[in-house]
Amino acid sequence: xxxxxxxxxxxxxxxxxxxxxxxxxxxxxxxxxxxxxxxxxxxxxxxxxxxxxxxxxxxxxxxxxxxxxxxxxxxxxxxxxxxxxxxxxxxxxxxxxxxxxxxxxxxxxxxxxxxxxxxxxxxxxxxxxxxxxxxxxxxxxxxxxxxxxxxxxxxxxxxxxxxxxxxxxxxxxxxxxxxxxxxxxxxxxxxxxxxxxxxxxxxxxxxxxxxxxxxxxxxxxxxxxxxxxxxxxxxxxxxxxxxxxxxxxxxxxxxxxxxxxxxxxxxxxxxxxxxxxxxxxxxxxxxxxxxxxxxxxxxxxxxxxxxxxxxxxxxxxxxxxxxxxxxxxxxxxxxxxxxxxxxxxxxxxxxxxxxxxxxxxxxxxxxxxxxxxxxxxxxxxxxxxxxxxxxxxxxxxxxxxxxxxxxxxxxxxxxxxxxxxxxxxxxxxxxxxxxxxxxxxxxxxxxxxxxxxx
Numbered sequence: 394x395x396x397x398x399x400x401x402x403x404x405x406x407x408x409x410x411x412x413x414x415x416x417x418x419x420x421x422x423x424x425x426x427x428x429x430x431x432x433x434x435x436x437x438x439x440x441x442x443x444x445x446x447x448x449x450x451x452x453x454x455x456x457x458x459x460x461x462x463x464x465x466x467x468x469x470x471x472x473x474x475x476x477x478x479x480x481x482x483x484x485x486x487x488x489x490x491x492x493x494x495x496x497x498x499x500x501x502x503x504x505x506x507x508x509x510x511x512x513x514x515x516x517x518x519x520x521x522x523x524x525x526x527x528x529x530x531x532x533x534x535x536x537x538x539x540x541x542x543x544x545x546x547x548x549x550x551x552x553x554x555x556x557x558x559x560x561x562x563x564x565x566x567x568x569x570x571x572x573x574x575x576x577x578x579x580x581x582x583x584x585x586x587x588x589x590x591x592x593x594x595x596x597x598x599x600x601x602x603x604x605x606x607x608x609x610x611x612x613x614x615x616x617x618x619x620x621x622x623x624x625x626x627x628x629x630x631x632x633x634x635x636x637x638x639x640x641x642x643x644x645x646x647x648x649x650x651x652x653x654x655x656x657x658x659x660x661x662x663x664x665x666x667x668x669x670x671x672x673x674x675x676x677x678x679x680x681x682x683x684x685x686x687x688x689x690x691x692x693x694x695x696x697x698x699x700x701x702x703x704x705x706x707x708x709x710x711x712x713x714x715x716x717x718x719x720x721x722x723x724x725x726x727x728x729x730x731x732x733x734x735x736x737x738x739x740x741x742x743x744x745x746x747x748x749x750x751x752x753x754x755x756x757x758x759x760x761x762x763x764x765x766x767x768x769x770x771x772x773x774x775x776x777x778x779x780x781x782x783x784x785x786x787x788x789x790x791x792x793x794x795x796x797x798x799x800x801x802x803x804x805x806x807x808x809x810x811x812x813x814x815x816x817x818x819x820x821x822x823x824x825x826x827x828x829x830x831x832x833x834x835x836x837x838x839x840x841x842x843x844x845x846x847x
Contacts, residue, residue: 403693403709403712406551406689406693407686407689407693407713409551409553410548410551410553410685410688410689410692410693411682411685411686411688411689412553412685413553413554413556413557413685414548414553414556414557414684414685414688414689415681415682415684415685415686416557416560416561416685417544417553417556417557417560417561418680418681418684418685419678419681420557420560420561420563420564430738430739430740431571431572431575431576431589432575432586432589433739433740433741433742434740434741435575435585435586436741437663437664437667437743437746438516438518438519438522438663439522439585439586440667440670441514441516441519441663441666441667441670442510442514442518442519442520442521442522442523442526442586443522443523443526443586443589443670444655444666444667444669444670444673445510445513445514445519445523445655445659445666446506446510446523446524446526446527446530448513448651448652448655449498449501449502449509449527450530450534450537451648451651451652452498452645452648452649452651452652453494453495453498453534453537453538454537454541454648455644455645455647455648455651456494456641456644456645456648457491457494457495457537457538457541457542458541458545458644459640459641459642459643459644459645460487460490460491460494460538460542460637460640460641460644461487461491461541461542461544461545461546462545462640462644462691462772462776463487463636463637463638463639463640463641463776463781464483464484464486464487464542464545464546464549464633464637465545465546465548465549465691465692465695465776466636466637466640466691466695466776466777466779466781466842467479467480467483467633467636467637467842467843468480468483468484468546468549468550469549469550469691469692469695469696469699469777470695470696470698470699470779470841470842470843471483471699471843472549472550472551472614472696472699473695473696473697473698473699473700474699474700474843476843477614478621479843480546480550480614480615480617481614481615481617481621481622482617482621482622482624482625482629483546483633484542484543484546484615484617484622485617485621485622485623485624485625486625486630486633487542487546488539488542488622490641491535491538491539491541491542492535492538492539494538495534495535495537495538495539496535498531498534499531499532499534499535501531502527502528502530502531502534503528503531503532506523506524506525506527506528506531507520507521507524509524509527510523510524510527512656513655513656513659514659514663514666516663519663519666522586525586525587525590526586526587526589526590527590528590529587529590529591529594530590530593530594532594533593533594533597533598536597536598536600536601537597539601540559540597540600540601540604543604543605543608543615544556544559544604546615547608547615548688548692549691549692549695550614550615550692551692551696552613553688555604555607555608556604558603559600559603559604559607560600562599562600562603563596563597563599563600566592566595566596566599567592567593567596570591570592570595570596571588571589571592571593573588573592574587574588574589574591574592575588575589575592576588632842636779636781636842637781639781639782639784639785639786640776640781640784640785642785642789643781643784643785643788643789646788646789646792646793647788647789647792650792650793650796650797653797653800653801654796654797654800654818655669657797657800657801657803657804657805657814658800658804658811658814660804660805661804661810661811661814664743664745664746664749665749665811667746668746668749668750668753668811669753669811671736671739671746671750671753672750672753672754672757672815675728675735675754675757676757679724679727679728679761680764680765680768682720682724683717683720683721683724683764683765683768683769684768686713686716686717686720686765686769686773687713687717687768687769687771687772687773688772688773689713689773690709690710690713690769690772690773690774690777691772691773691776691777692777693706693709693713693777694706694709694710694713694773694774694777694778695776695777695778695779697709698777698778698779698839698840698841699841699843701841703839703841706777706778706839707836707839710773710774710777710778710833710838711833713769713773713774714766714769714770714774714833716769717765717766717768717769717770718762718765718766720765721761721762721763721764721765721766722762724761724762724765725758725759725760725761725762726758728754728757728758728761729755729758729759732751732754732755732758733751735754736750736751736754749810749811749812752810752811752812753811753812753815755812756812756815756816756819757815757819760819760822760823763819763822763823763826764819764822766826767822767825767826767829770825770826770829770833771784771787771788771825771829774833774838775829775832775838778838778839778840779838779839779840779841779842780832780837780838780839780840783832783837783838787825787828787829787832788825790824790828791821791822791824791825791828792821795820795821795824796818796819796820796821799817799818799820799821800814800817800818802817803817803818
């Protein structure tokens with residue numbers, strides 16, 4: 394009976410956290426898919442341009458995700474002690490760092506968009522279209538940083554419903570605005586790619602307003618005032634950065650590695666770039682349950698360590714990893730057998746682009762269970778457990794010493810087609826799993842990062 398109640402407690406808590414996060418990620422991924430579907434009708438060059446321009450946003454967004462999840466390591470453990478004062482200090486630090494990074498990326502998108510696009514492509518039309526998109530969407534960067542900080546902080550205290558509802562409103566807003574601005578409906582001018590950028594910007598504004606209203610309409614754990622969020626001293630900031638910087642650097646360099654992958658794919662050709670945009674869109678939709686599982690793992694493992702229940706944290710981690718393998722195999726099977734049905738959603742694909750995309754999806758399906766396991770291990774177990782430095786070294790080593798070199802060798806030296814280059818790139822996932830498993834078994838990843846932190 395004890396174990397039955399224990400199981401019920403575990404699965405009940407997991408579902409209450411993972412389900413809203415999964416739905417939020419599904420909604421967010423649907424926004425990206427909606428953008429891709431609408432832009433596909435504008436032609437292959439437009440699809441490639443938006444895909445490459447969004448690599449800048451991707452690099453920024455994942456860096457900000459690193460800041461927010463680095464902070465969530467502390468927030469989840471402080472939440473285990475119900476320490477509201479220090480939670481608000483952590484949020485203040487996170488907002489400050491996100492704001493500084495946001496300003497840098499915004500200036501880049503506004504002042505040198507053409508130079509940024511030239512990094513990715515030599516196609517003049519793609520560069521021009523991408524630059525137009527960047528000049529507008531750059532205004533959304535700082536807003537997105539603040540939204541991510543509050544949304545992930547909310548998840549870290551087990552309150553995942555609010556970010557989910559806000560994402561739903563953002564999704565509907567983005568879809569409606571894109572339809573109006575891209576195609577010029579209901580009297581609006583047909584702006585094409587610019588319309589997609591305006592739709593994204595306005596949807597982000599709606600998102601941050603709703604988040605701030607939800608948090609500050611009552612005096613919840615995250616509703617700190619300016620004084621409460623800036624009361625951290627030098628020692629507090631030093632302790633924060635000692636744990637958080639590996640997560641921030643890890644996410645920044647991982648996303649930069651992904652940008653380099655895009656550069657390698659672009660060297661294969663514009664068709665390959667368009668196929669990768671489709672691949673990434675589908676992958677994001679299929680990864681939504683994984684992100685929910687990984688984030689639930691972060692919260693549940695971190696809060697147990699913060700509460701001094703280390704044995705229970707280890708038990709939870711092992712359960713999550715087993716679930717990740719089952720989930721990954723199931724989703725990989727759906728992806729493998731359902732690729733033709735999935736690709737029918739995308740309109741106006743040339744026969745060549747369709748064939749390239751199908752082969753790419755097949756490769757992804759074969760590696761999918763490893764990707765799901767790694768996401769749960771890296772984000773859920775290692776970060777939730779406070780083992781951020783090992784996580785950083787493992788992720789960076791796999792991306793920069795395995796994935797990126799193999800991507801460029803395959804694309805530029807061996808001149809391989811896209812699906813074969815993807816096989817080489819996904820070797821970084823295999824290395825991550827092989828090196829990470831012994832760390833899980835050793836239990837060295839369990840680290841209480843909030844001891845003596847006031």
